[in-house]
Amino acid sequence: MPYLRYNDLDTKPEINSLCTLLYYSGYLTMVPGSLVGHTVKNVKLVIPNREVACQWILWIFEVIGMEYAKTNEIYESLFKKDIATFCNKFPSLYMEVVSCFDIADLKRGKLYETWYHIFVLGALAMYHGVEYRVESNREAGVGRPDVRIIPIIQNKTVSITYEFKRSDDVDFRIMKQDTTDALDQIFDKGYRMSLPDHVKEIVEVGIAFCDKVAFVSARCLKRNKEGITTNEDWTVVSEWETGKVK
Secondary structure, three states: OOOOOHHHOOOHHHHHHHHHHHHHOOOOEEOOOOOOOOOOOOOOEEOOOHHHHHHHHHHHHHHHOOOHHHHHHHHHHHHOOOHHHHHHHHHHHHHHHHOOOOHHHOOHHHHHHHHHHHHHHHHHHHHEOOOEEEEEOOOEOOEOOOEEEEEOOOOOOEEEEEEEEEOOOOOHHHHHHHHHHHHHHHHHOOOOOOOOOOOOEEEEEEEEEEOOEEEEEEEEEEEOOOOOOOHHHEEEEEEEEOOOOO
16 A cells, blocks of 8 residues: 555555554554454554654644644633633634535535544544543433543543534524534433542533534533432533623
8 A cells, every 4th residue: 555545544444554554653552461362453552652642632633724722722611611712712613624624525414524523533632641531422321422521530520521413504593402402412311420429510512513603502510419410410500602792
């Protein structure tokens, strides 16, 4: 295989070739104990150390066309429970990123799918590691939230849940309703359950996309009961949406 292209990476042989290249270049290493015998075809690969992880982060943001400092500031606002900043600034970030895609050449579903993977990559690059675990489409409650960022150390107490919706129209009312539906889904599916005991606050975010337009609704919740919780054991302390004025 003379070269690899991003568009080719939807096939397993191409992905395997890329992983092999990264492994022998030192950008990935094998998890100890994942190789059994000499004929096994699948092993677990991880980033070997913090220095290489920093390089991965720079690469990811270069590939997905997002400026790290600006993106980090917007995402970090949620951990500070500043949902107003996220709701008001995220749509501009989204438009900036997807502007590099030719919507005329992409079906709406394909654009949405492309952005979804960009969002997950960005979240993984910024947060997955020692302090947080980033989950995408993993079981929680009675459903599969699109993305959850869960703190895994005791002094980090804020968890974030994202639910995405694809809107049929850029009409403000339609997109707002879709984000309301996203937040309702977080509640109805019990995504607040199964969080570690040290999580004291949750930020729930519903994002609706249509072409190059995004609309966000978000709320902050505070735990009012120790131990195993249900949906009712969390109290909403603030809410915000795109376009709302402080």
